[in-house]
Structure formats: structure tokens, C-alpha cells
């Protein structure tokens with residue numbers, strides 16, 4: 128089957144939805160973006176800016192912005208789903224009545240549902256049954272993508288023809304999608320790295336040093352791979368852009384909302400106070416709870432995610448959580464994870 132993808136719909140007017148709309152427009156596509164807030168849609172349409180979620184970035188001409196979901200579903204050839212993970216189910220439920228048969232849904236949110244641990248792909252399968260599924264994930268700070276700085280992503284789709292058509296529709300010289308058929312692995316990497324980034328931020332904020340952060344990134348990659356394989360992913364996917372690539376980016380840069388949140392916690396700040404100062408989402412806060420439940424259910428050891436969740440839920444002070452990680456038994460490397 129051939130896929131003619133000219134009109135891209137974007138659901139979500141936050142930083143990432145806006146950046147992806149800019150990218151698709153630069154790739155020559157027609158673009159319609161749905162934003163929840165009327166002032167965000169108006170600013171994108173009239174001023175080519177999104178000062179609320181992507182300040183200081185000029186957007187390309189020609190992005191249609193709307194607060195009407197039907198303006199996207201009426202005509203889009205593919206729809207990018209770019210809301211926070213915890214609200215995707217509700218938004219897809221509202222999209223379902225007007226979703227046209229055969230239009231692909233491209234998951235761009237990173238996370239698992241806190242209640243029940245569903246992946247975003249599962250949420251789409253349940254709420255938009257029959258919609259061909261793709262997942263776009265990788266090391267992508269929205270502000271850099273929106274400015275057109277060089278970026279590479281993984282675009283996962285079980286149907287190679289569709290995956291490659293989406294890659295052609297969205298790709299430019301500076302936004303380079305790599306096709307993968309490992310839809311599960313690509314989602315798991317993008318979701319877990321946010322929790323690991325919080326852990327690395329805590330290490331930064333606590334002043335524990337670069338050695339400790341490198342140890343956490345590496346052991347975090349083992350943890351991430353263990354869970355991904357238990358969920359059906361191929362281990363090599365986690366060594367690619369959507370696994371190691373995104374972990375490396377997010378767990379080492381204060382541009383990351385998850386890492387900077389961790390850094391604030393490491394400096395002794397209160398979680399609610401930090402979240403109260405922000406309008407933007409830090410997905411790791413929600414995903415940590417889902418991971419703990421999934422690890423217990425699947426019998427997968429996730430010590431770093433467990434420590435982050437203990438801190439976020441107020442069950443452990445930062446120092447106690449760190450001491451818990453440091454007192455784990457010495458063991459062999461590589462361990463029994465699937466790359467070992």
C-alpha cells in the first residue's frame with residue numbers, strides 16, 4: 128500500500144507539538160495544530176510564536192492553529208499525538224468520533240499511564256481502534272528542533288512502507304528520522320529515560336560528581352533494557368537513538384525538565400514547590416510510579432526507578448534513597464541483562 132502524506136495534524140500545542148509542527152512545515156507539509164488554549168492557538172496563528180510553551184522561537188509561516196479537534200481529523204493524512212502521557216487517553220477519546228479510517232496515529236508523548244501502566248501505543252489501540260500506529264522518539268529538545276538544529280529520531284512502525292512514508296513526510300536535512308519496527312522498545316526507552324534523568328539530576332544537585340552520574344546512566348541503561356526486554360522489545364533498540372541516545376541527552380543537560388527537576392530535589396527543594404513554578408510537564412514524575420508497579424508485576428529489578436519513586440512520593444529522603452542504591456550487593460558486569 129502506498130501512503131500519500133501531505134497534511135500533518137498535530138494534537139498538542141506545548142513545546143514538542145509546536146516544534147514538530149515547525150519541522151513538518153519546513154519539510155513542506157500542510158500543518159494543522161490543535162492547542163487546548165485559545166491564546167496559544169491565537170499566538171501561533173497570528174504571531175508565529177508560542178510564548179507560553181516555547182518562548183523565544185520564531186515559527187515558520189503557514190501553520191494553521193485551532194482549538195477545534197475536528198479541524199485536524201477532517202483532513203489530516205497523519206496525526207501526531209503530542210499531549211502529556213496522562214491525558215492522551217482522554218484526548219484520543221475525543222478524537223475517536225471523527226477519526227477517519229486508515230489515518231495513522233503517531234505517538235510522540237513519552238510515558239506510561241500511572242494507573243495500570245499502559246504504554247501510549249496501548250492507549251491508542253484502545254481508544255482509536257484500527258488506526259495504524261507509529262511512534263516518534265529520540266534525543267530531541269523541543270527548542271533545538273524548533274530552531275532547526277540538527278536532530279535524529281527513531282520512527283517506529285510495524286508497517287515498513289508506512290514508517291518510511293512518515294519519515295519522508297517529516298524528514299529534512301536537519302530532522303532525520305530512522306525507521307525501526309520495534310514499536311515497544313522505542314516507547315519504553317523514551318518513557319524510562321525521564322525517570323533516570325530525575326535520578327541523574329538529583330546526583331547533580333547533591334554534588335555527588337560526574338563519576339556517579341556516569342554510573343547511574345550506565346546502570347540505568349541496564350535497568351531500562353531489562354524492562355524493555357520483559358515487555359517484548361529487542362535489546363539492540365535500547366542502544367539506539369530512542370534508548371541510549373535519549374538517555375544521554377536527558378540525563379546530562381539542564382535543558383531537560385526532568386533532569387532540572389531532579390537537580391532541584393537534590394538541592395533540597397520541595398517537589399510541590401518546584402512543580403508549582405512550572406507550567407510544562409515533567410513526565411518522569413508520573414512514569415516513576417508506573418514503573419514500580421510494572422517491575423513488581425513482571426518480576427524485573429528496577430532499583431533506580433524505585434529510588435526515584437520513593438523520593439517523589441515522599442517515602443524516602445534523598446540521602447536515604449542514595450544510601451539504599453549504594454548499599455546494594457556487589458555483582459558482576461555485565462549482569463544477567465539481555466546484552467550480557
Ligand SMILES: NC(=O)C1=CN([C@@H]2O[C@H](COP(=O)(O)OP(=O)(O)OC[C@H]3O[C@@H](n4cnc5c(N)ncnc54)[C@H](O)[C@@H]3O)[C@@H](O)[C@H]2O)C=CC1
Pocket residue numbers: 139140141142143144145162163164180209210211212214218235236237238267268269270406407408410
Ligand atoms: N519538550 C520536549 O523537548 C519533548 C517532549 N516530549 C514529550 O511530548 C509530550 C508533550 O510534552 P511538551 O509538549 O513538551 O509539554 P508542555 O509542557 O510544553 O505542554 C503541555 C501541553 O499539554 C497540554 N495539556 C495539558 N493538559 C491537557 C489536557 N488535559 N488535555 C489536553 N492537553 C493538555 C497543554 O495545553 C500543553 O499544550 C510529553 O510526553 C513529553 O515527554 C518528547 C520529546 C521532546
Ligand SMILES: O=C(CO)COP(=O)(O)O
Pocket residue numbers: 237265266267268269321324373376377382383384385386408409410
Ligand atoms: O524528551 C525530551 C528530550 O528527548 C525532553 O526531555 P524533558 O521532558 O526532560 O525536557
